[in-house]
Amino acid sequence: MRSDPNSPTFVCDGYECHWQMTRIEKIAFHTLIKKIAPKNALEIGTYKGGSLQILSEFSEHVYSMDITDEPKKNLSHLYTNVDFIVGDSKKYLPDFLTNLQKEGKGLDFILIDGDHSASGVRTDINNILKYYVPQSELFIICHDSFNPGCRRGIVEAEWADCPYVDMVEVDFVPGVYHYEAFDTAEARSMWGGFALARLMPEKRQEPLTVHQSQQGLFNAVYKDSTSG
Numbered sequence: 001m002r003s004d005p006n007s008p009t010f011v012c013d014g015y016e017c018h019w020q021m022t023r024i025e026k027i028a029f030h031t032l033i034k035k036i037a038p039k040n041a042l043e044i045g046t047y048k049g050g051s052l053q054i055l056s057e058f059s060e061h062v063y064s065m066d067i068t069d070e071p072k073k074n075l076s077h078l079y080t081n082v083d084f085i086v087g088d089s090k091k092y093l094p095d096f097l098t099n100l101q102k103e104g105k106g107l108d109f110i111l112i113d114g115d116h117s118a119s120g121v122r123t124d125i126n127n128i129l130k131y132y133v134p135q136s137e138l139f140i141i142c143h144d145s146f147n148p149g150c151r152r153g154i155v156e157a158e159w160a161d162c163p164y165v166d167m168v169e170v171d172f173v174p175g176v177y178h179y180e181a182f183d184t185a186e187a188r189s190m191w192g193g194f195a196l197a198r199l200m201p202e203k204r205q206e207p208l209t210v211h212q213s214q215q216g217l218f219n220a221v222y223k224d225s226t227s228g
């Protein structure tokens with residue numbers, strides 16, 4: 001069985017850095033980031049620079065955070081508009097967000113793609129909701145919303161307690177089932193998927209619903225998966 005869900009894209013094939021997203025995610029990411037054209041973007045989880053190459057191209061400035069120093073060592077010569085931050089997002093995000101706002105800067109886009117455990121994802125989201133007050137529209141993508149642990153972290157995060165959140169769709173882009181082992185994914189595992197959230201500077205008037213439009217697909221695939 002040929003289970004490569006990544007190529008060809010016919011849209012993003014020219015980007016050279018190894019990119020841990022599926023073909024449809026790459027196309028969606030390219031389209032979204034080009035449309036948002038962030039003044040400032042933040043990504044948690046640089047890895048080999050896959051998503052960073054798009055963020056760097058379409059953003060004025062990017063902050064890219066990774067727990068290891070490999071991305072900074074290997075990629076910093078490629079980009080003039082990227083600050084590489086080495087550290088654990090769980091520890092560094094509160095200070096980073098506080099200091100950024102003290103400098104009068106905001107964020108238009110955040111990619112959460114670092115610690116994929118339920119508690120890691122939940123902590124990243126909750127820190128953003130707690131320490132960042134949007135002065136303009138902010139989009140957040142949480143990658144791997146189809147992975148059961150990540151999904152749990154995303155769904156359990158305190159979205160509804162933050163009055164600036166006006167939309168959350170856990171299955172904005174649905175994920176994939178790796179019947180065979182692929183890249184760093186085990187056989188019969190569930191990965192990929194974009195959860196998309198939007199924060200606005202105005203407070204929400206209505207209660208928030210965290211939409212999971214493909215929960216039926218998730219449940220059906222989960223029965224045949226080894227993902228916990």
Ligand SMILES: C[S@@+](CC[C@H](N)C(=O)[O-])C[C@H]1O[C@@H](n2cnc3c(N)ncnc32)[C@H](O)[C@@H]1O
Pocket residue numbers: 018019020021044045046047048049050051052065066067068087088089090113114115116120
């Ligand atoms: C799935 S990869 C990111 C893929 C990349 N965004 C792409 O599109 O190709 C996850 C990265 O997150 C980093 N990471 C894991 N836990 C982290 C944490 N607590 N804080 C910051 N980075 C973390 C890992 O070192 C790894 O490089």
